Amino acid sequence: MKIAIISDIHSNLEAFNAVLRDIGEVECVLCVGDLVGYGPDPNKVIELLKILGIKSVMGNHDYATITNSAQIFNEIAAEAIYWSHRTITEENMKLLASLPEHMLVEFDNLSLYLVHGSPRDPLNEYVIPNTPDELLLQFLSQTNTNCLIMGHTHLPFYIDFKEKNTGIVLNPGSVGQPRDHDPRASYCIIDYDEDEKVTVTLKRVDYDIKKVSEKIRKAGLPEFLAERLFHGR
Ligand SMILES: [Mn+2]
Known part of the structure:
Protein backbone atom coordinates (compact mmCIF):
# COMPACT_ATOMS: atom_id res chain seq x y z
CA MET A 1 0.00 0.00 0.00
CA LYS A 2 1.31 3.39 -0.99
CA ILE A 3 0.52 6.70 0.71
CA ALA A 4 1.67 10.02 -0.76
CA ILE A 5 2.63 12.86 1.60
CA ILE A 6 2.67 16.44 0.36
CA SER A 7 3.21 19.79 2.12
CA ASP A 8 3.63 23.54 1.67
CA ILE A 9 1.87 23.86 -1.69
CA HIS A 10 1.70 27.64 -1.21
CA SER A 11 -0.82 28.37 -3.99
CA VAL A 19 3.24 16.27 -8.22
CA LEU A 20 -0.26 14.77 -8.54
CA ARG A 21 0.63 13.40 -12.00
CA ASP A 22 3.86 11.92 -10.64
CA ILE A 23 2.11 10.30 -7.64
CA GLY A 24 -0.14 8.13 -9.82
CA GLU A 25 -2.06 5.33 -8.06
CA VAL A 26 -1.96 5.49 -4.25
CA GLU A 27 -4.21 4.57 -1.33
CA CYS A 28 -4.44 8.24 -0.36
CA VAL A 29 -2.71 11.62 -0.44
CA LEU A 30 -2.22 13.49 2.85
CA CYS A 31 -1.06 17.09 3.26
CA VAL A 32 0.88 18.72 6.11
CA GLY A 33 -0.42 22.27 5.65
CA ASP A 34 0.35 25.65 4.07
CA LEU A 35 -1.99 25.30 1.11
CA VAL A 36 -1.79 29.06 0.53
CA GLY A 37 0.56 32.04 0.89
CA TYR A 38 3.34 33.20 -1.49
CA GLY A 39 1.80 31.88 -4.74
CA PRO A 40 -0.78 33.12 -7.27
CA ASP A 41 -3.49 30.38 -7.26
CA VAL A 57 -3.77 19.91 8.58
CA MET A 58 -3.50 23.69 8.99
CA GLY A 59 -0.25 25.58 8.34
CA ASN A 60 0.90 28.93 9.73
CA HIS A 61 0.23 30.65 6.39
CA ASP A 62 -3.28 29.15 6.26
CA TYR A 63 -3.96 30.46 9.76
CA ALA A 64 -2.53 33.92 8.98
CA THR A 65 -4.62 34.11 5.79
CA ILE A 66 -7.87 33.20 7.57
CA THR A 67 -7.25 35.72 10.35
CA ASN A 68 -5.65 38.33 8.04
CA SER A 69 -2.88 38.74 10.62
CA ALA A 70 0.73 38.66 9.45
CA GLN A 71 2.58 40.62 12.14
CA ILE A 72 5.01 37.76 12.79
CA PHE A 73 5.97 37.46 9.10
CA ASN A 74 8.56 39.39 7.08
CA GLU A 75 7.24 42.13 4.80
CA ILE A 76 7.21 40.01 1.63
CA ALA A 77 5.44 37.03 3.20
CA ALA A 78 2.97 39.40 4.89
CA GLU A 79 2.10 41.08 1.59
CA ALA A 80 1.21 37.68 0.13
CA ILE A 81 -0.89 36.84 3.21
CA TYR A 82 -2.98 40.04 2.85
CA TRP A 83 -3.28 39.46 -0.92
CA SER A 84 -4.46 35.86 -0.29
CA HIS A 85 -7.00 37.05 2.28
CA ARG A 86 -8.46 39.47 -0.29
CA THR A 87 -8.38 36.90 -3.13
CA ILE A 88 -9.79 33.73 -1.54
CA THR A 89 -13.55 33.19 -1.94
CA GLU A 90 -15.82 32.88 1.07
CA GLU A 91 -16.43 29.19 0.40
CA ASN A 92 -12.74 28.38 0.06
CA MET A 93 -11.97 30.40 3.19
CA LYS A 94 -14.42 28.18 5.07
CA LEU A 95 -12.55 25.07 3.97
CA LEU A 96 -9.24 26.65 5.01
CA ALA A 97 -10.67 27.54 8.41
CA SER A 98 -11.90 23.96 8.92
CA LEU A 99 -8.42 22.40 8.72
CA PRO A 100 -7.39 20.70 11.99
CA GLU A 101 -4.20 21.55 13.92
CA HIS A 102 -3.08 17.94 13.77
CA MET A 103 -4.37 14.69 12.33
CA LEU A 104 -4.12 11.01 13.18
CA VAL A 105 -4.48 8.57 10.27
CA GLU A 106 -4.42 4.81 10.79
CA PHE A 107 -4.02 1.83 8.42
CA ASP A 108 -3.81 -1.64 10.03
CA ASN A 109 -0.63 -1.38 12.11
CA LEU A 110 0.64 1.85 10.61
CA SER A 111 -0.37 5.03 12.41
CA LEU A 112 0.55 8.47 11.12
CA TYR A 113 0.57 11.74 13.06
CA LEU A 114 0.54 14.83 10.85
CA VAL A 115 1.29 18.34 12.09
CA HIS A 116 2.67 21.41 10.27
CA GLY A 117 5.20 22.60 12.89
CA SER A 118 5.79 20.17 15.74
CA PRO A 119 3.67 18.21 18.23
CA ARG A 120 4.37 20.84 20.93
CA ASP A 121 3.89 23.88 18.66
CA PRO A 122 1.58 22.81 15.79
CA LEU A 123 1.82 25.95 13.67
CA ASN A 124 5.17 27.61 14.25
CA GLU A 125 8.07 25.42 15.40
CA TYR A 126 10.71 24.63 12.74
CA VAL A 127 11.99 21.05 13.08
CA ILE A 128 15.01 21.17 10.76
CA PRO A 129 16.78 18.10 9.28
CA ASN A 130 19.68 18.12 11.77
CA THR A 131 17.47 18.25 14.87
CA PRO A 132 19.01 15.95 17.52
CA ASP A 133 17.62 12.38 17.53
CA GLU A 134 16.70 12.74 21.21
CA LEU A 135 14.20 15.51 20.45
CA LEU A 136 12.77 13.69 17.41
CA LEU A 137 12.29 10.53 19.50
CA GLN A 138 10.66 12.59 22.25
CA PHE A 139 8.22 14.09 19.70
CA LEU A 140 7.54 10.66 18.21
CA SER A 141 6.76 9.07 21.58
CA GLN A 142 4.53 12.04 22.47
CA THR A 143 2.33 11.23 19.45
CA ASN A 144 1.86 7.52 20.32
CA THR A 145 2.21 6.60 16.63
CA ASN A 146 4.91 4.97 14.49
CA CYS A 147 5.23 7.79 11.99
CA LEU A 148 5.51 11.51 12.74
CA ILE A 149 5.09 13.76 9.68
CA MET A 150 5.87 17.48 9.78
CA GLY A 151 6.13 20.28 7.18
CA HIS A 152 6.91 24.01 7.57
CA THR A 153 10.70 24.04 6.95
CA HIS A 154 10.46 23.28 3.19
CA LEU A 155 13.47 20.97 3.73
CA PRO A 156 12.84 17.27 3.01
CA PHE A 157 14.26 14.59 5.33
CA TYR A 158 13.39 11.30 6.95
CA ILE A 159 14.89 9.27 9.75
CA ASP A 160 14.03 5.64 10.40
CA PHE A 161 14.48 4.75 14.06
CA LYS A 162 13.64 1.11 13.44
CA GLU A 163 16.79 -0.12 15.21
CA LYS A 164 15.28 1.48 18.31
CA ASN A 165 11.97 -0.10 17.28
CA THR A 166 10.18 3.20 17.50
CA GLY A 167 9.29 4.49 14.05
CA ILE A 168 9.83 7.13 11.43
CA VAL A 169 10.08 10.92 11.47
CA LEU A 170 9.75 12.69 8.14
CA ASN A 171 9.22 15.95 6.30
CA PRO A 172 8.24 15.65 2.60
CA GLY A 173 9.70 19.06 1.73
CA SER A 174 7.66 21.65 -0.16
CA VAL A 175 5.57 21.19 -3.29
CA GLY A 176 5.31 24.88 -4.13
CA GLN A 177 8.44 26.58 -2.74
CA PRO A 178 11.41 24.22 -2.06
CA ARG A 179 14.25 25.80 -0.07
CA ASP A 180 17.03 23.21 -0.33
CA HIS A 181 18.52 24.76 -3.50
CA TYR A 187 6.97 15.19 -1.86
CA CYS A 188 7.27 11.65 -0.48
CA ILE A 189 5.82 8.16 -0.78
CA ILE A 190 5.34 5.83 2.18
CA ASP A 191 5.18 2.19 1.07
CA TYR A 192 3.70 -0.23 3.57
CA ASP A 193 3.92 -3.88 2.53
CA GLU A 194 2.26 -7.10 3.78
CA ASP A 195 5.18 -7.84 6.14
CA GLU A 196 4.48 -4.44 7.71
CA ARG A 204 11.37 15.43 -6.82
CA VAL A 205 9.40 16.59 -9.87
CA ASP A 206 10.09 19.21 -12.53
CA TYR A 207 7.34 21.71 -13.24
CA ASP A 208 6.77 24.91 -15.24
CA ILE A 209 8.43 27.46 -12.92
CA LYS A 210 8.39 30.15 -15.61
CA LYS A 211 4.61 29.99 -15.87
CA VAL A 212 4.15 30.36 -12.10
CA SER A 213 6.64 33.22 -11.87
CA GLU A 214 4.74 35.09 -14.60
CA LYS A 215 1.46 34.57 -12.73
CA ILE A 216 3.10 35.91 -9.54
CA ARG A 217 4.17 39.10 -11.33
CA LYS A 218 0.78 39.49 -13.02
CA ALA A 219 -0.98 39.17 -9.65
CA GLY A 220 1.16 42.06 -8.35
CA LEU A 221 2.83 39.89 -5.71
CA PRO A 222 6.45 40.74 -4.73
CA GLU A 223 9.07 40.02 -7.45
CA PHE A 224 11.23 38.10 -4.96
CA LEU A 225 8.49 35.42 -4.69
CA ALA A 226 8.77 34.81 -8.45
CA GLU A 227 12.57 34.86 -8.53
CA ARG A 228 13.22 32.51 -5.59
CA LEU A 229 11.37 29.59 -7.25
CA PHE A 230 14.09 29.27 -9.91
CA HIS A 231 16.74 28.82 -7.21
CA GLY A 232 14.86 26.61 -4.75
CA ARG A 233 15.31 28.95 -1.82
MN1 LIG B 1 5.34 26.94 4.46
Whole structure:
Protein backbone atom coordinates (compact mmCIF):
# COMPACT_ATOMS: atom_id res chain seq x y z
CA MET A 1 0.00 0.00 0.00
CA LYS A 2 1.31 3.39 -0.99
CA ILE A 3 0.52 6.70 0.71
CA ALA A 4 1.67 10.02 -0.76
CA ILE A 5 2.63 12.86 1.60
CA ILE A 6 2.67 16.44 0.36
CA SER A 7 3.21 19.79 2.12
CA ASP A 8 3.63 23.54 1.67
CA ILE A 9 1.87 23.86 -1.69
CA HIS A 10 1.70 27.64 -1.21
CA SER A 11 -0.82 28.37 -3.99
CA ASN A 12 1.49 26.94 -6.65
CA LEU A 13 -0.97 25.14 -8.96
CA GLU A 14 1.62 24.09 -11.58
CA ALA A 15 3.81 22.38 -8.98
CA PHE A 16 0.76 20.77 -7.34
CA ASN A 17 -0.47 19.36 -10.67
CA ALA A 18 2.98 18.05 -11.57
CA VAL A 19 3.24 16.27 -8.22
CA LEU A 20 -0.26 14.77 -8.54
CA ARG A 21 0.63 13.40 -12.00
CA ASP A 22 3.86 11.92 -10.64
CA ILE A 23 2.11 10.30 -7.64
CA GLY A 24 -0.14 8.13 -9.82
CA GLU A 25 -2.06 5.33 -8.06
CA VAL A 26 -1.96 5.49 -4.25
CA GLU A 27 -4.21 4.57 -1.33
CA CYS A 28 -4.44 8.24 -0.36
CA VAL A 29 -2.71 11.62 -0.44
CA LEU A 30 -2.22 13.49 2.85
CA CYS A 31 -1.06 17.09 3.26
CA VAL A 32 0.88 18.72 6.11
CA GLY A 33 -0.42 22.27 5.65
CA ASP A 34 0.35 25.65 4.07
CA LEU A 35 -1.99 25.30 1.11
CA VAL A 36 -1.79 29.06 0.53
CA GLY A 37 0.56 32.04 0.89
CA TYR A 38 3.34 33.20 -1.49
CA GLY A 39 1.80 31.88 -4.74
CA PRO A 40 -0.78 33.12 -7.27
CA ASP A 41 -3.49 30.38 -7.26
CA PRO A 42 -4.95 29.96 -3.75
CA ASN A 43 -8.52 29.27 -4.92
CA LYS A 44 -7.58 26.68 -7.54
CA VAL A 45 -5.29 24.86 -5.10
CA ILE A 46 -7.98 24.71 -2.39
CA GLU A 47 -10.61 23.56 -4.93
CA LEU A 48 -8.35 20.81 -6.33
CA LEU A 49 -7.62 19.56 -2.82
CA LYS A 50 -11.37 19.44 -2.14
CA ILE A 51 -12.22 17.66 -5.43
CA LEU A 52 -9.56 15.00 -4.80
CA GLY A 53 -10.58 14.55 -1.14
CA ILE A 54 -7.04 15.21 0.09
CA LYS A 55 -6.97 15.62 3.87
CA SER A 56 -4.75 18.34 5.29
CA VAL A 57 -3.77 19.91 8.58
CA MET A 58 -3.50 23.69 8.99
CA GLY A 59 -0.25 25.58 8.34
CA ASN A 60 0.90 28.93 9.73
CA HIS A 61 0.23 30.65 6.39
CA ASP A 62 -3.28 29.15 6.26
CA TYR A 63 -3.96 30.46 9.76
CA ALA A 64 -2.53 33.92 8.98
CA THR A 65 -4.62 34.11 5.79
CA ILE A 66 -7.87 33.20 7.57
CA THR A 67 -7.25 35.72 10.35
CA ASN A 68 -5.65 38.33 8.04
CA SER A 69 -2.88 38.74 10.62
CA ALA A 70 0.73 38.66 9.45
CA GLN A 71 2.58 40.62 12.14
CA ILE A 72 5.01 37.76 12.79
CA PHE A 73 5.97 37.46 9.10
CA ASN A 74 8.56 39.39 7.08
CA GLU A 75 7.24 42.13 4.80
CA ILE A 76 7.21 40.01 1.63
CA ALA A 77 5.44 37.03 3.20
CA ALA A 78 2.97 39.40 4.89
CA GLU A 79 2.10 41.08 1.59
CA ALA A 80 1.21 37.68 0.13
CA ILE A 81 -0.89 36.84 3.21
CA TYR A 82 -2.98 40.04 2.85
CA TRP A 83 -3.28 39.46 -0.92
CA SER A 84 -4.46 35.86 -0.29
CA HIS A 85 -7.00 37.05 2.28
CA ARG A 86 -8.46 39.47 -0.29
CA THR A 87 -8.38 36.90 -3.13
CA ILE A 88 -9.79 33.73 -1.54
CA THR A 89 -13.55 33.19 -1.94
CA GLU A 90 -15.82 32.88 1.07
CA GLU A 91 -16.43 29.19 0.40
CA ASN A 92 -12.74 28.38 0.06
CA MET A 93 -11.97 30.40 3.19
CA LYS A 94 -14.42 28.18 5.07
CA LEU A 95 -12.55 25.07 3.97
CA LEU A 96 -9.24 26.65 5.01
CA ALA A 97 -10.67 27.54 8.41
CA SER A 98 -11.90 23.96 8.92
CA LEU A 99 -8.42 22.40 8.72
CA PRO A 100 -7.39 20.70 11.99
CA GLU A 101 -4.20 21.55 13.92
CA HIS A 102 -3.08 17.94 13.77
CA MET A 103 -4.37 14.69 12.33
CA LEU A 104 -4.12 11.01 13.18
CA VAL A 105 -4.48 8.57 10.27
CA GLU A 106 -4.42 4.81 10.79
CA PHE A 107 -4.02 1.83 8.42
CA ASP A 108 -3.81 -1.64 10.03
CA ASN A 109 -0.63 -1.38 12.11
CA LEU A 110 0.64 1.85 10.61
CA SER A 111 -0.37 5.03 12.41
CA LEU A 112 0.55 8.47 11.12
CA TYR A 113 0.57 11.74 13.06
CA LEU A 114 0.54 14.83 10.85
CA VAL A 115 1.29 18.34 12.09
CA HIS A 116 2.67 21.41 10.27
CA GLY A 117 5.20 22.60 12.89
CA SER A 118 5.79 20.17 15.74
CA PRO A 119 3.67 18.21 18.23
CA ARG A 120 4.37 20.84 20.93
CA ASP A 121 3.89 23.88 18.66
CA PRO A 122 1.58 22.81 15.79
CA LEU A 123 1.82 25.95 13.67
CA ASN A 124 5.17 27.61 14.25
CA GLU A 125 8.07 25.42 15.40
CA TYR A 126 10.71 24.63 12.74
CA VAL A 127 11.99 21.05 13.08
CA ILE A 128 15.01 21.17 10.76
CA PRO A 129 16.78 18.10 9.28
CA ASN A 130 19.68 18.12 11.77
CA THR A 131 17.47 18.25 14.87
CA PRO A 132 19.01 15.95 17.52
CA ASP A 133 17.62 12.38 17.53
CA GLU A 134 16.70 12.74 21.21
CA LEU A 135 14.20 15.51 20.45
CA LEU A 136 12.77 13.69 17.41
CA LEU A 137 12.29 10.53 19.50
CA GLN A 138 10.66 12.59 22.25
CA PHE A 139 8.22 14.09 19.70
CA LEU A 140 7.54 10.66 18.21
CA SER A 141 6.76 9.07 21.58
CA GLN A 142 4.53 12.04 22.47
CA THR A 143 2.33 11.23 19.45
CA ASN A 144 1.86 7.52 20.32
CA THR A 145 2.21 6.60 16.63
CA ASN A 146 4.91 4.97 14.49
CA CYS A 147 5.23 7.79 11.99
CA LEU A 148 5.51 11.51 12.74
CA ILE A 149 5.09 13.76 9.68
CA MET A 150 5.87 17.48 9.78
CA GLY A 151 6.13 20.28 7.18
CA HIS A 152 6.91 24.01 7.57
CA THR A 153 10.70 24.04 6.95
CA HIS A 154 10.46 23.28 3.19
CA LEU A 155 13.47 20.97 3.73
CA PRO A 156 12.84 17.27 3.01
CA PHE A 157 14.26 14.59 5.33
CA TYR A 158 13.39 11.30 6.95
CA ILE A 159 14.89 9.27 9.75
CA ASP A 160 14.03 5.64 10.40
CA PHE A 161 14.48 4.75 14.06
CA LYS A 162 13.64 1.11 13.44
CA GLU A 163 16.79 -0.12 15.21
CA LYS A 164 15.28 1.48 18.31
CA ASN A 165 11.97 -0.10 17.28
CA THR A 166 10.18 3.20 17.50
CA GLY A 167 9.29 4.49 14.05
CA ILE A 168 9.83 7.13 11.43
CA VAL A 169 10.08 10.92 11.47
CA LEU A 170 9.75 12.69 8.14
CA ASN A 171 9.22 15.95 6.30
CA PRO A 172 8.24 15.65 2.60
CA GLY A 173 9.70 19.06 1.73
CA SER A 174 7.66 21.65 -0.16
CA VAL A 175 5.57 21.19 -3.29
CA GLY A 176 5.31 24.88 -4.13
CA GLN A 177 8.44 26.58 -2.74
CA PRO A 178 11.41 24.22 -2.06
CA ARG A 179 14.25 25.80 -0.07
CA ASP A 180 17.03 23.21 -0.33
CA HIS A 181 18.52 24.76 -3.50
CA ASP A 182 16.73 22.19 -5.68
CA PRO A 183 13.89 24.03 -7.46
CA ARG A 184 11.94 20.86 -8.30
CA ALA A 185 8.70 20.19 -6.39
CA SER A 186 9.21 17.88 -3.41
CA TYR A 187 6.97 15.19 -1.86
CA CYS A 188 7.27 11.65 -0.48
CA ILE A 189 5.82 8.16 -0.78
CA ILE A 190 5.34 5.83 2.18
CA ASP A 191 5.18 2.19 1.07
CA TYR A 192 3.70 -0.23 3.57
CA ASP A 193 3.92 -3.88 2.53
CA GLU A 194 2.26 -7.10 3.78
CA ASP A 195 5.18 -7.84 6.14
CA GLU A 196 4.48 -4.44 7.71
CA LYS A 197 7.75 -3.13 6.37
CA VAL A 198 7.68 0.64 5.87
CA THR A 199 9.75 2.27 3.12
CA VAL A 200 9.97 6.03 2.65
CA THR A 201 11.03 7.54 -0.68
CA LEU A 202 11.65 11.27 -1.08
CA LYS A 203 10.69 12.40 -4.61
CA ARG A 204 11.37 15.43 -6.82
CA VAL A 205 9.40 16.59 -9.87
CA ASP A 206 10.09 19.21 -12.53
CA TYR A 207 7.34 21.71 -13.24
CA ASP A 208 6.77 24.91 -15.24
CA ILE A 209 8.43 27.46 -12.92
CA LYS A 210 8.39 30.15 -15.61
CA LYS A 211 4.61 29.99 -15.87
CA VAL A 212 4.15 30.36 -12.10
CA SER A 213 6.64 33.22 -11.87
CA GLU A 214 4.74 35.09 -14.60
CA LYS A 215 1.46 34.57 -12.73
CA ILE A 216 3.10 35.91 -9.54
CA ARG A 217 4.17 39.10 -11.33
CA LYS A 218 0.78 39.49 -13.02
CA ALA A 219 -0.98 39.17 -9.65
CA GLY A 220 1.16 42.06 -8.35
CA LEU A 221 2.83 39.89 -5.71
CA PRO A 222 6.45 40.74 -4.73
CA GLU A 223 9.07 40.02 -7.45
CA PHE A 224 11.23 38.10 -4.96
CA LEU A 225 8.49 35.42 -4.69
CA ALA A 226 8.77 34.81 -8.45
CA GLU A 227 12.57 34.86 -8.53
CA ARG A 228 13.22 32.51 -5.59
CA LEU A 229 11.37 29.59 -7.25
CA PHE A 230 14.09 29.27 -9.91
CA HIS A 231 16.74 28.82 -7.21
CA GLY A 232 14.86 26.61 -4.75
CA ARG A 233 15.31 28.95 -1.82
MN1 LIG B 1 5.34 26.94 4.46
